[in-house]
Amino acid sequence: MTNSITIFKREMISYFYSPVAYIVIAVFLLSSGYFFARILALTQQATLMYSLANTQVILSILAPVITMRLMAEEVKSGTIEMLMTAPVTDFEVVFGKFLAALFLYLVMLAPTLLYVVFLGWVGEPDMGPIMASYIGLTLMGAMFVSVGLLMSALTKNQIIAGVLGIVSLLILFYLGYAVSGTEGWYVPVLQYIGTFDHWEPFTKGLVDTKDVIYYLSITVLCLFVTVRLVESRKWR
Amino acid sequence: MIQVEHLTKRYGDKTAVDDISFQVHEGEILGFLGPNGAGKSTTMRILTGFLPATSGNAKVAGYDVFTDSLNVRKQIGYLPENVPLYHEMRVSEYLMFRAQLKGVSRKERRAKIQEALEKCGVIEVQNQIVGTLSKGYRQRVGLADTMVHDPRILILDEPTIGLDPNQIRQVRALIKELGKRHTILLSTHILPEVEMICGRVIIINKGKLVAMDTPENLISKLRGVATIHLEARGPFGQIKAGLEGVPGVLSVKGEDGTETHRFVIETDKGRDAREEIFRAFVDNSWVLLEMKKETVTLEEVFHQITTREAEEAVPGGEEPAFKGGIKETVSSLFSKIRG
Structure with missing residues (x-):
């Protein structure tokens, strides 16, 4: 665990020494701020529900940008050789990097708390759904980041890793959305796999075990596969 | 310290390391010599646990490199070829990260990093970003990293590659210095380096171990005939005949100059004919201007x-x-x- 913390600290240094963190945060705040302001002006309701519904797509694009370099860059620059010949396990490395990406994700979300403050100033928002939304955003972030990390372990080209991450998260998002309203045995399956239906309850203030388990299980699965992929480097 | 037995590594149908066995003893500096692509780096990667061997086994400090990889990695400091570093970090941050990763305790960390910085001569660049450093400094930062946790064994893959002559000299002196406290396995394709630094040499070629000995022994083993160069003054024909009469001399080639003559003499291996040649000159009162025994490098x-x-x-x-x-x-x- 201490090794994961060490890796985490190093990744944080790298994030904030490179422009990536600042660009990602700026893009996120610009787009989420725009939606927040527009939707607030249109609906005149003191709620984050509608603006957060859009956030999922923005995050599907930004989370893989945060994670794309994590493993790919190590392999490409050869630093993986230094890293893996130090006394650390593959899991410690993967987990440390996961923590770093999740932390940056949360740093990115933190300024949106100002929207809540603003809502409290102009109206009387219902805090229940807002708190549930932030719990949901954190869980969703863990999942998105783990998917992105998995893609980064697949290739040594970080652009490919990023694109793979974005595409898979967007497919997951539209999977449940696309079949809603149709009939067939596959509809509940796809809706369960898709992220859309798991996110909506949070925005309404509902923290359902089913959704929590969904996010956590995909996160664990992706981390597990990532560790295996890192191990498999030895056999390729 | 390091025991390698019948180590083989194949990539597909290409054999990178072919049935190599050798040992590195405690406290010695072993040179790993071979042309590019001979399998030096692959062997080192297996020893550091970065790659698994196809067959055979290797032990480092008593631990098996495959089943006990973490313990092996605690005992070694490894400098890979081309020294991959995180370019966005500062030198001191990088070493701090590596020291933490290698389990240097919090109390000792500052002192160990300071020591490594000083020994490797990178103290003046400790606050610089690694990416802005010259190749020589990066190499030395890499070396500082290998020794920061005071490992028993250093494995250095071509530590002087890409440096300018002054830097090479500094790095060699540093390695020699480190050899007093650590067991070192180093690879190179630069020969004088091995002669200067290493107590023992392993030569590998196309994945096979072709020679293992001290540099001196390797040289003397190879020497088939010894060659002696002479410069002399006197009657050319007589000197030539006289030289041919010296016991142990196999052939004499002469060059008849106006003032002085040059001779190239081949003698039996293992027999120093110089003294007898000298006596022949003294007895005949010829003038010997120069006598040089050719040494095999x-x-x-x-x-x-x-x-x-x-x-x-x-x-x-x-x-x-x-x-x-x-x-x-x-x-x-x-x-x-x-x-």
Whole structure:
């Protein structure tokens, strides 16, 4: 665990020494701020529900940008050789990097708390759904980041890793959305796999075990596969 | 300290390391010599646990490199070829990260990092970003990293590659210094380096171990005939005949000059004929201006061992004999670079 913390600290240094963190945060705040302001002006309701519904797509694009370099860059620059010949396990490395990406994700979300403050100033928002939304955003972030990390372990080209991450998260998002309203045995399956239906309850203030388990299980699965992929480097 | 037994590594149908066995004893500096692509880096990667071997086994400090990889990695400091570093970090941050990762306790960390910075001469760049450093400094940052947790064994893959002559000299001196406290396995394809630093040499070629000995022994083993160069003054014919009469002399080639004559004498291996040659000159009152015994360099040993197969395959493709002088060394190096 201490090794994961060490890796985490190093990744944080790298994030904030490179422009990536600042660009990602700026893009996120610009787009989420725009939606927040527009939707607030249109609906005149003191709620984050509608603006957060859009956030999922923005995050599907930004989370893989945060994670794309994590493993790919190590392999490409050869630093993986230094890293893996130090006394650390593959899991410690993967987990440390996961923590770093999740932390940056949360740093990115933190300024949106100002929207809540603003809502409290102009109206009387219902805090229940807002708190549930932030719990949901954190869980969703863990999942998105783990998917992105998995893609980064697949290739040594970080652009490919990023694109793979974005595409898979967007497919997951539209999977449940696309079949809603149709009939067939596959509809509940796809809706369960898709992220859309798991996110909506949070925005309404509902923290359902089913959704929590969904996010956590995909996160664990992706981390597990990532560790295996890192191990498999030895056999390729 | 390091025991390697029948180590083999295959990539697909290509054999990178072919049944290599050797040992590195505690406190010695072992040179791992071979042309590019001979399997040096692969062997080192197996020893550091970065790659698994196809067959055979290796032990480092008593731990098996495959089943006990974490313990092995605690005992070694490894400098990979090309020294991959995180370019966005500062030198001190990087070393702090590495020290933490290698389990240097919080109390000792500052002191150990300071010591490594000082020893490797990177103290003046400790606050610089790694990416802005010159190749020589990066190399030394890499070296500082290998020793920051005070490991028992250092494994250095081509530590002087890509440095300028001054930096090479500094790094060599540093490695020699480190050799007093650590067991070192280092690879190189630069021969004088091995002669200067290493107590023992392993030569590998195309994945096979072709020679293992001290540099001196390798040289003396190879020496088939000893060659002596002479410069003399006196009657040419008589001197030549006199030299041919010296016991142990196989052949004499002479060059009849107006003032002085030059001779190249080949003698039996293992027999120093110089004293008898000198007596022959004294007895006949000829003037001996110069007498030089040609020494075989490790470079020649290396060249002969690693190209033997190729030469056998192409009869008559022999290169001109190596003379051993500074001029010849430089010019042969230049021709190698151009070739």
